[in-house]
Amino acid sequence: MPVQVELSRIILCEISEKQAIYLREVGGIREFPIIIGIYEASCIDRRVKGYHPPRPLTHDLMSGIIHALEADFESVVITELVDETYYAKLCLRRNDNAVLEIDSRPSDAIAIAVTRSPAIPIYVTEEVLSAALADNNKPQG
Amino acid sequence: MPVQVELSRIILCEISEKQAIYLREVGGIREFPIIIGIYEASCIDRRVKGYHPPRPLTHDLMSGIIHALEADFESVVITELVDETYYAKLCLRRNDNAVLEIDSRPSDAIAIAVTRSPAIPIYVTEEVLSAALADNNKPQG
Numbered sequence: 645m646p647v648q649v650e651l652s653r654i655i656l657c658e659i660s661e662k663q664a665i666y667l668r669e670v671g672g673i674r675e676f677p678i679i680i681g682i683y684e685a686s687c688i689d690r691r692v693k694g695y696h697p698p699r700p701l702t703h704d705l706m707s708g709i710i711h712a713l714e715a716d717f718e719s720v721v722i723t724e725l726v727d728e729t730y731y732a733k734l735c736l737r738r739n740d741n742a743v744l745e746i747d748s749r750p751s752d753a754i755a756i757a758v759t760r761s762p763a764i765p766i767y768v769t770e771e772v773l774s775a776a777l778a779d780n781n782k783p784q785g
Numbered sequence: 786m787p788v789q790v791e792l793s794r795i796i797l798c799e800i801s802e803k804q805a806i807y808l809r810e811v812g813g814i815r816e817f818p819i820i821i822g823i824y825e826a827s828c829i830d831r832r833v834k835g836y837h838p839p840r841p842l843t844h845d846l847m848s849g850i851i852h853a854l855e856a857d858f859e860s861v862v863i864t865e866l867v868d869e870t871y872y873a874k875l876c877l878r879r880n881d882n883a884v885l886e887i888d889s890r891p892s893d894a895i896a897i898a899v900t901r902s903p904a905i906p907i908y909v910t911e912e913v914l915s916a917a918l919a920d921n922n923k924p925q926g
Contacts, residue, residue, distance in 0.1 A: 699890050706850065708887045709847065710850060713851070713879065729839075729840070731840065734846070734850075744853045746849045747846075748841060748846050749841065749842070
């Protein structure tokens with residue numbers, strides 16, 4: 645059964661190329677970091693802070709495409725942790741109600757998830773959550 | 786009548802945050818630069834060079850979404866040059882043949898366009914091309 649998590653912290657460090665976001669279990673205390681690039685972290689940070697750029701940035705364009713194609717975001721699921729790297733699926737609901745799963749890096753999927761209203765739920769499989777908590781190397785996403 | 790252009794040069798400079806791509810008229814000599822960020826320039830450069838990352842990067846995710854929603858890329862049109870900034874439309878063809886235009890930065894649209902096979906045509910309106918050639922400030926895109 646996947647565990648719902650939410651973005652709990654974004655740690656930006658300008659002198660490093662590696663940044664960290666933390667996901668915490670909704671209604672729980674289990675939390676784990678995902679190491680992402682500075683560009684992806686800045687995207688998430690800007691979006692959490694509600695910054696609206698004059699032109700659509702990359703993740704806004706993605707939202708625009710999905711809206712134009714009459715689909716909607718359903719959820720994000722972090723499905724795998726392999727070789728210190730997380731893998732995720734972005735789930736979309738098409739206008740005929742079919743749900744489609746598309747391979748995504750967690751960072752892209754989370755950048756989209758955090759700015760929708762209501763927010764798109766983020767899940768992690770119990771297996772990945774256990775592996776994440778046991779991993780001291782801070783895998784990338 | 787829009788003028789078809791193609792990516793003719795990517796100038797990457799690691800000590801600057803501003804990079805340049807050049808678009809040249811297909812079958813002609815008119816050429817103009819668009820100043821873009823290092824992240825966007827690196828994306829375009831990687832894609833032109835055929836680098837296939839193990840996980841889908843942001844523009845690959847966008848292609849994945851469009852494919853999953855049974856649409857296809859039709860063209861890119863650079864439509865405006867206002868206050869030293871270019872604006873573009875990413876045109877998609879839906880499976881019912883309707884063509885949809887979505888606001889995009891030229892850099893995102895071109896990152897997608899350059900890697901499709903066959904390549905997605907890139908157009909610029911004659912008005913924007915004339916303004917670009919007359920502008921010595923190298924507007925951003």
